[in-house]
Amino acid sequence: GAVVSQHPSRVICKSGTSVKIECRSLDFQATTMFWYRQFPKQSLMLMATSNEGSKATYEQGVEKDKFLINHASLTLSTLTVTSAHPEDSSFYICSAARVPGELFFGEGSRLTVL
């Protein structure tokens, strides 16, 4: 099946620093990718829709200046958590659409902000 890879799988950073998480579709091109955040024992919350070659579409309540999304190629979307704080510690998951409606999820990236 199709593979979506996230890197890093785990990252620990100091408060105030920025962290970049990559989401790659390894064997297909994805014009659309999605970023989710998941807190412990909670569900996945959609943060934004990442569109190749255009600006991301953010869900209500998600700060676009804090969570920078770049989808510069058909196989890569990046999420940068800027000036991270402990409350940003979470599990970040991406998904990529091979064709509209056919989604594949990455394995997630666990961010811990000290």
Next chain:
Amino acid sequence: GESVGLHLPTLSVQEGDNSIINCAYSNSASDYFIWYKQESGKGPQFIIDIRSNMDKRQGQRVTVLLNKTVKHLSLQIAATQPGDSAVYFCAENIASNTGKLIFGQGTTLQVKP
């Protein structure tokens, strides 16, 4: 706002028994529903999906039932195994063919040997 909810946060079953996980959704315009399994520290794993023009779909050991009248979705797992222990989420596609999914709260399935 509209949401997808699950009736039970935790379901404990005996190995070999059948499991039924329920989900209620409120967006009547949703036309595509998916069940995912998530193991600790991992991303969601696709189990089975169903479109709104169907009321039942079967896979290997799993069956999804859709009742549009009461906006209810269920996942049935036959002969539950220890490897089935995980958190199960239903998700609805709220924007047709875009892949934009809204996830339910999740049900933890615990399989007792």
